[in-house]
Amino acid sequence: MKSLVKKEFERGVSLPFVAFPKDGSVIQDSPKLTLILMDAEFEWTGTGPLRQHISEWTKQHGKSPRFYPGSLIWCLKKPGRDLREKVELWLAWKRVFAEVTEGTLGADFDRADRADIQSKVKDAEEAAKDEVWGGYRFAVIYDSREADGLKAIDLGAGHASSGETLCGRIIAALKSQALLNESVGAGYLERNWPPALKQSGAWPLASLRQSFLNGSLTRLIDPDSILRNKIVEFVGKGDLGLASGQKPDGTYDRVWFEEQIPSDEVTFESGVFLVTKAKAKALKAGMKPEPGAVVGPVPEPVVDEFKEREKEKEPSPGIKTRTLRLVGTVPPEIWSRLGTRIIPKLKSGSDLKIGVDFSVTVNAESARSIESDLRQIIEDLGLKGKIKIE
Structure with missing residues (x-):
C-alpha cells in the first residue's frame, strides 16, 4: 500500500x-x-495524540526549534478502511492474474478469460489510486493564531486525473484560501508593514523573510528566491528602497x-x-558626499614646463599592489555588521577571497540534527561543495 500511495504522490510533484x-x-x-x-495508518481526526505529534514536529526539529515551521505541509488520510480494502482487492486480482499466467490455477483459462482478469486488475488499481486521492483529503499547516499552531485544510473529495497531480x-487549495502565492507585490508589503516599524520605515530583511516562513504572511513556494528577485525589481522601479549599514x-x-x-x-x-x-527618498536627499568625493570644478594644476618634460623622460613605474589579510576572531553578535561594513570596502580591491572557519560545541544527542540543518542551510545558500562540515 505504501508503494502505491507514494508513487501517486510522487507523480508530477513540484515541491521537496x-x-x-x-x-x-x-x-x-x-x-x-x-x-x-x-503513513496511511496515521488518520487525521483533528484531535488526539496524532495532532500533538504533528504540532511538536512542526515546531521542533529534533530537540532544536524550527526556524521555518511555515514551510511544512502535512498530508494526512481521513479515518476509515476504504483505502486498505481497495488496495487489498487490487493485490488479490494481481495474484490471480499472475497465477493464471503461470498456469498455477490450471489451463482452463482462454485468452478472453485472461483479458477479463487483466481488465479487473487495471480497474482495481484505478479504484485504489482514486481512493488515495479521496482518502488523503487533509493538508495540515502551521498557523501561529491557532492554540497548538496547526491549521487543517479539508481538500474535499478527489479523483485521480491524468491532468492533475496531488x-x-x-497547492491549488492553499492558493484558494490565500495561504500561498506565487509572488508578492510592493503594495502587499506596505499593507503588512509591522506597526512597530512604520515610523522608522525600515524593515530588516531577516525579519521580513521570517514573516513569510512563520505563517505571519502568505506562504511562498521558494521565499528566498522570490523575495530576492522581487526586491531587486521594487528597488529598480522605485516602489521601495534597500539600505545597509545603519x-x-x-x-x-x-x-x-x-x-x-x-x-x-x-x-x-x-x-x-x-x-x-x-x-x-529622504535618505537619498540627505546623503552626505562620500569622503574624498569631488565637489564642484577642480582647477587645472600649474605645472613647470621644464619639470614636466623631465618627467616625460623618466620611465613610468609599474603599478605596485599589496595584499591585505584580515585575520581574527569575530563575536557572533556582530557577524551581520561585518558583512555590511567590511565586505563592501574589500570589494573596492581585486582578487577578493573570503573563507570561514566556524567552531561550536553542541550536545552529542542533538549534533546530528544540527549538522543536518547546517547542510540544508549551506545548500539553500548555494554553497554546497564550497563549505564542508567536519
Whole structure:
C-alpha cells in the first residue's frame, strides 16, 4: 500500500517531498515549501495524540526549534478502511492474474478469460489510486493564531486525473484560501508593514523573510528566491528602497533606490533593510558626499614646463599592489555588521577571497540534527561543495 500511495504522490510533484517520516527530526528545516506524506495508518481526526505529534514536529526539529515551521505541509488520510480494502482487492486480482499466467490455477483459462482478469486488475488499481486521492483529503499547516499552531485544510473529495497531480491539488487549495502565492507585490508589503516599524520605515530583511516562513504572511513556494528577485525589481522601479549599514543617527552606509542592484546585495540579514519609498527618498536627499568625493570644478594644476618634460623622460613605474589579510576572531553578535561594513570596502580591491572557519560545541544527542540543518542551510545558500562540515 505504501508503494502505491507514494508513487501517486510522487507523480508530477513540484515541491521537496518527504514520505512516511518516523519523526520530525528526519524532515529538513528548510525555507522551501515541503510536502510531507504521512503513513496511511496515521488518520487525521483533528484531535488526539496524532495532532500533538504533528504540532511538536512542526515546531521542533529534533530537540532544536524550527526556524521555518511555515514551510511544512502535512498530508494526512481521513479515518476509515476504504483505502486498505481497495488496495487489498487490487493485490488479490494481481495474484490471480499472475497465477493464471503461470498456469498455477490450471489451463482452463482462454485468452478472453485472461483479458477479463487483466481488465479487473487495471480497474482495481484505478479504484485504489482514486481512493488515495479521496482518502488523503487533509493538508495540515502551521498557523501561529491557532492554540497548538496547526491549521487543517479539508481538500474535499478527489479523483485521480491524468491532468492533475496531488501536489498540484494541495497547492491549488492553499492558493484558494490565500495561504500561498506565487509572488508578492510592493503594495502587499506596505499593507503588512509591522506597526512597530512604520515610523522608522525600515524593515530588516531577516525579519521580513521570517514573516513569510512563520505563517505571519502568505506562504511562498521558494521565499528566498522570490523575495530576492522581487526586491531587486521594487528597488529598480522605485516602489521601495534597500539600505545597509545603519548608523547611530539613523542614516545608512549605503542606500539603493530607483537603480539596478545585483541580487547578491539582497541578503536576509538584520543589518540589511527594506525601506519605504518615502524613507528611501529622504535618505537619498540627505546623503552626505562620500569622503574624498569631488565637489564642484577642480582647477587645472600649474605645472613647470621644464619639470614636466623631465618627467616625460623618466620611465613610468609599474603599478605596485599589496595584499591585505584580515585575520581574527569575530563575536557572533556582530557577524551581520561585518558583512555590511567590511565586505563592501574589500570589494573596492581585486582578487577578493573570503573563507570561514566556524567552531561550536553542541550536545552529542542533538549534533546530528544540527549538522543536518547546517547542510540544508549551506545548500539553500548555494554553497554546497564550497563549505564542508567536519
